Amino acid sequence: MAARSVFRSGLFNDRVAIVTGGATGIGKAITAELLHLGCRVVIASRKAERLEAAAGELSQLISPSSAASITALQCNIRQEDQVRELVASTLRLHGRIDYLVNNGGGQFSSPAANMKLKGWNAVIDTNLTGTFLCCREVYRAWMKDHGGAIVNIIADMWRGFPGMAHTGAARAAVENLTKSLAIEWASSGIRINSIAPGTIFSKTAMENYKELGPMIFQMAVPCIPAKRLGLPEEGTIFSKTAMENYKELGPMIFQMAVPCIPAKRLGFPEEISPAVCFLLSPAASFISGATLKVDAGQSLYDSVWEIPDHSSWPAPPEGENVGALRELMKKLKHKL
Ligand code: ADE
Structure with missing residues (x-):
């Protein structure tokens, strides 16, 4: 984590921000950059x-002359x-709340x-309802009368x-919530925007991915001729023991994403935090209800999700086009 910023030092002097999930990964980088810019930051998370x-670590970054x-305030959102x-x-503590960054979330x-x-409910509760509750409380208690800026990390x-349908649904809902609140709360001078990061590498995220083992192995089943995981004595790669022993999945999952990223590398939390600071800052004074993708074009490109070859799809309606294709295939086969 680097306490650097392209923004002017002191940009957020006398400002107060709440960053949920501010102790790890993207949230920690956001907190570090806000601190660097002079902000008074409250980080909130479930794990005290x-x-x-x-x-403690982030406080070391604050120079004695800084505002x-x-x-740290423990909170289950x-x-x-x-x-x-x-x-x-x-x-x-601070008498005001200028910024709220809804970064706290979790999924499996x-x-x-x-x-x-x-x-399913746990993921929806954390990512969608938690974000809603934080927005609503900050609005009711402060921003309704004083304005402010909110950024939701989706x-x-x-x-x-695919593979995390619950968080996909929750994050899409937060994107929509962002738009509703941008309109409902505009008259209070509140701007609210979302940031959609691509695949971002952080130590915490890598550790959290360890539990992916079972799913990767299940995903392999359609590709295994026997249509089941192997037994240890069968010496197959996709055995139950191999799955249980799989500890190195974190790095592998991240590596798997690289070919799907136009930048051909992973993103880093310090590449998300400047976008958050921008959206909170006066430089974004005319931006609200927007979502900024910070993904090096990943969302326009490829997917890591493999669909196994299959012939389960319903047949198309019979007609001259289907007939023409069938004839063509017959001819091609003949030629081959
Ligand atoms: N980060 C992940 N889950 C959280 C929760 N329930 N409350 C606060 N921060 C979180």
Whole structure:
């Protein structure tokens, strides 16, 4: 994490920001850049220990002459009363809230067919309802009367999100929520925008991907002639033991994404934080209800999701075009 910025030092002096999920990955980089620009930042997350550690580490970046400060407040954004308390505590501490960055979120990988309702609800609650609650509380308690700027961090879900359908649905909903709030709250002088990062590498994200093992192996099943995972004694690559022992999936998942990124490299949290600072800053004074893709064109390009060869698709309606293609295929076969 680098406490550098292309923006003018002191740009956010005397400003107060709440960054949810501010202890790790993209949230930590956003916090670091805001601090560098003089902001007073409250980082909020569910896990107190990690939050305190991050606040301690980030506070080292603040120079003694800076107006910046960092405070860690534990908050589960799924809980309405805890979000209310986060906002109230920030106001008690700093007397204002200029910026809200909704970065806190979480998901797990699973084919949609295997998702349990509890898991589905947890992801929707965190990513969609948590974002809504933070927006609503900040609006009610401060921004309604004083204005402000909000940035929601969403995801590259433009072509669906196979393998993480729940978070795709939640993030798409947040994009829509952004537009609704941009209109409903415009008369309070509130700007609200989203940022949709591409594949961003961070240590935390890599560790979280470890649980992908089972899904990768399940995905391989259609490609295995026996249509099942192998047994250890069969010596197959896709065995149950291999799956359980698979610890290196984090780096592999990230590597798999690289060919699908026009930049031919992964993105980094420090490449998301400047976009957040821009949208919060006066440079974006006429931007609201927008989503900025920060993905090096990844969403326009390729997908990592492989569709196995199959012949399950419904046949097209019979007609002269289908007949013509059939004849053509027959001729081609004949020639071959
Ligand atoms: N980051 C991920 N999940 C969260 C939650 N429930 N509350 C706050 N931050 C989070």
